Amino acid sequence: MATIDDARTVECxxxxxxxxxxxxxxxxxxxGVLRLLLRxxxxxxxxxxxxxxxxxxxxxxxxxxxxxxxxxxxxxxxDYLAGMNMNLGWALAVERLLGLSVxxxxxxxxVLMAELNRIASHLVGMGTYGLDLGSFTPFLYAFRExxxxxxxxxxxCGARLTYSYIVPGGAAGDLPGGWLDKCTRxxxxxWPVIDDYHTLLTNNAIFIKRTAGIGxxxxxxxxxYGCTGPVLRxxxxxxxxxxxxDAWYTAMYRxxxxxxxxxxxxxxxxxxxxxxxxxxxVLGDSWHRYYVRMLEVVQSVDxxxxxxxxxxxxxxxxxxxxxxxxxxxxxxxYLETEAPKGQMGFYLVSDGTAIxxxxxxxxxxxxxxxxxxxxxxxxxxxxxxxxxGSLDLVMGEIDR
Amino acid sequence: MAVDQTLVDKLRTRFGDGVRQAQLxxxxxxxxxxxxxxxxxxxFLRDDPDxxxxxxxxxxxxxxxxxxxxxxxxxSWQPHVALVYHLSSTRTKERLVLKVTLERxxxxxxxxxxxxxxxxxxxxxxxxxEREVFDLMGVRFVGHPDLRRIxxxxxxxGYPLRKDYExxxxxxxxxxx
Numbered sequence: 001m002a003t004i005d006d007a008r009t010v011e012c013x014x015x016x017x018x019x020x021x022x023x024x025x026x027x028x029x030x031x032g033v034l035r036l037l038l039r040x041x042x043x044x045x046x047x048x049x050x051x052x053x054x055x056x057x058x059x060x061x062x063x064x065x066x067x068x069x070x071x072x073x074x075x076x077x078x079d080y081l082a083g084m085n086m087n088l089g090w091a092l093a094v095e096r097l098l099g100l101s102v103x104x105x106x107x108x109x110x111v112l113m114a115e116l117n118r119i120a121s122h123l124v125g126m127g128t129y130g131l132d133l134g135s136f137t138p139f140l141y142a143f144r145e146x147x148x149x150x151x152x153x154x155x156x157c158g159a160r161l162t163y164s165y166i167v168p169g170g171a172a173g174d175l176p177g178g179w180l181d182k183c184t185r186x187x188x189x190x191w192p193v194i195d196d197y198h199t200l201l202t203n204n205a206i207f208i209k210r211t212a213g214i215g216x217x218x219x220x221x222x223x224x225y226g227c228t229g230p231v232l233r234x235x236x237x238x239x240x241x242x243x244x245x246d247a248w249y250t251a252m253y254r255x256x257x258x259x260x261x262x263x264x265x266x267x268x269x270x271x272x273x274x275x276x277x278x279x280x281x282v283l284g285d286s287w288h289r290y291y292v293r294m295l296e297v298v299q300s301v302d303x304x305x306x307x308x309x310x311x312x313x314x315x316x317x318x319x320x321x322x323x324x325x326x327x328x329x330x331x332x333x334y335l336e337t338e339a340p341k342g343q344m345g346f347y348l349v350s351d352g353t354a355i356x357x358x359x360x361x362x363x364x365x366x367x368x369x370x371x372x373x374x375x376x377x378x379x380x381x382x383x384x385x386x387x388x389g390s391l392d393l394v395m396g397e398i399d400r
Numbered sequence: 401m402a403v404d405q406t407l408v409d410k411l412r413t414r415f416g417d418g419v420r421q422a423q424l425x426x427x428x429x430x431x432x433x434x435x436x437x438x439x440x441x442x443x444f445l446r447d448d449p450d451x452x453x454x455x456x457x458x459x460x461x462x463x464x465x466x467x468x469x470x471x472x473x474x475x476s477w478q479p480h481v482a483l484v485y486h487l488s489s490t491r492t493k494e495r496l497v498l499k500v501t502l503e504r505x506x507x508x509x510x511x512x513x514x515x516x517x518x519x520x521x522x523x524x525x526x527x528x529x530e531r532e533v534f535d536l537m538g539v540r541f542v543g544h545p546d547l548r549r550i551x552x553x554x555x556x557x558g559y560p561l562r563k564d565y566e567x568x569x570x571x572x573x574x575x576x577x
Contacts, residue, residue: 052550052551053549053550053551053552053553056551056552058560060536060561061560061561064561096427097427223454223455223490224454224455224523224524224525225523225524225525226455226456226457226523226525226529227525232490237490239490239493244493246495331426331427332426332427332428333427333428334428334458334484334486334497336457343457345457345458345486347458347460347484347486349462357462358460358462358463358561360458360460362457362458362460362486366528366532367525367528367529370525370527370528371525399551400551
């Protein structure tokens with residue numbers, strides 16, 4: 001049985017006492033240092049209270065003491081599984097305040113990096129989700145492929161996790177020679193592996209049993225809680241900032257063709273042959289959130305291929321990033337971008353000096369996690385990791 | 401509907417002086433509200449079919465204060481705390497910015513957080529955002545169902561994002577740096 005509305009109907013013959021269980025902050029299924037306080041009655045969870053803050057590193061306060069360029073490495077450490085996307089969000093916000101647009105060549109490299117990092121992030125999300133549900137194999141396959149993406153990143157900027165590559169005004173350097181071939185080779189190798197993932201998890205009977213119909217998040221609730229990214233689209237809300245966002249951000253994806261992965265009129269995009277949706281799955285459940293991520297990987301591969309072509313066709317010059325002590329104009333800017341885990345926003349208030357008056361990071365996972373209490377009410381204890389895992393949380397981004 | 405003259409006029413006719421001022425120029429136009437109409441305006445913006453701001457993206461607090469009296473004399477503003485609400489609509493894809501200006505400390509008593517009505521009744525997602533602002537910026541949200549610190553430990557003293565915040569030298573016997 002998936003969720004149980006009235007716990008008494010199941011447990012009427014066994015007297016159990018209410019018990020408070022601490023899950024985390026050191027627990028393999030909490031994806032970092034998340035602590036969940038569970039009130040249980042036998043196997044039924046009646047109430048969940050997430051406790052966060054174990055990874056709070058005062059990034060916003062630090063941002064008030066550094067210049068816009070100097071804060072870039074701190075954005076890496078927010079969603080450390082998608083450092084490129086974090087860099088990008090901050091870079092675009094600063095550029096929007098400065099009114100500074102980058103040449104096409106830089107734009108396409110940014111798309112390349114953002115989408116490759118989206119693939120890497122979704123691979124971790126998929127692999128660890130399998131791990132949460134007791135399946136070790138997909139994790140190894142996912143990390144094998146992610147490793148190749150990290151190799152590509154390492155060649156571009158020297159770092160495998162905290163890139164600081166995309167900076168306001170451009171990117172740290174042009175792509176090295178031979179990189180494009182390596183990237184194409186990776187895409188060619190990666191493409192058939194996606195089918196393996198579907199065989200291992202998406203269509204796996206046990207996986208479907210563990211996720212379909214579990215943690216159903218209705219669209220209205222997702223919107224009210226500010227859930228974004230695959231969590232929102234998994235509930236059938238058609239919103240992707242790459243298409244719907246601020247003009248300053250969508251300009252980056254100008255001329256790119258891709259589908260927003262969302263179930264519309266009863267079906268998902270059909271540009272490729274995707275595995276069928278199992279009959280047990282309900283829109284908004286854990287399975288759909290997982291599925292949206294897997295389809296976004298395919299979309300990202302398509303975008304990366306286009307970016308490779310466009311980069312080679314771009315004829316303009318590489319741009320110079322802003323200086324470390326670049327003065328910001330007085331004013332404020334708020335910009336959200338579509339990071340792999342949801343809408344990542346940066347709010348910058350400037351008093352006209354080089355150091356921002358206030359830097360604020362709007363975290364997608366923060367909002368996505370806040371809905372956990374609602375999702376887990378009345379579920380089985382064993383389903384808690386299945387629900388929390390399906391949100392694909394990164395504590396670095398929640399606590400900042 | 402973005403923040404434009406039509407929306408401001410609409411709000412002015414409904415809420416009168418509750419709409420303090422509007423900034424229609426610049427990158428992100430905003431409307432400044434009096435704290436006592438905030439909840440009603442938010443409900444209106446959520447339910448009005450033209451605006452339909454069904455999502456609260458972010459609540460941020462900004463402290464305007466110079467500890468240095470020389471800088472304070474030159475500042476173009478009086479010391480205050482600004483709350484900034486970034487809203488958006490999943491239907492129209494438009495974005496809206498609301499602001500509320502508060503005194504830095506309630507009745508001028510240092511350490512006593514100023515008060516503002518909570519919008520948790522409009523968007524349940526406001527719960528954690530408001531807790532974060534309370535924790536780091538020191539603003540009390542009246543009507544919030546569970547106003548506690550969220551990122552800092554519960555026994556933490558002070559509000560770290562205030563400009564005059566002094567980090568404690570010791571925390572549970574552990575020395576800073």
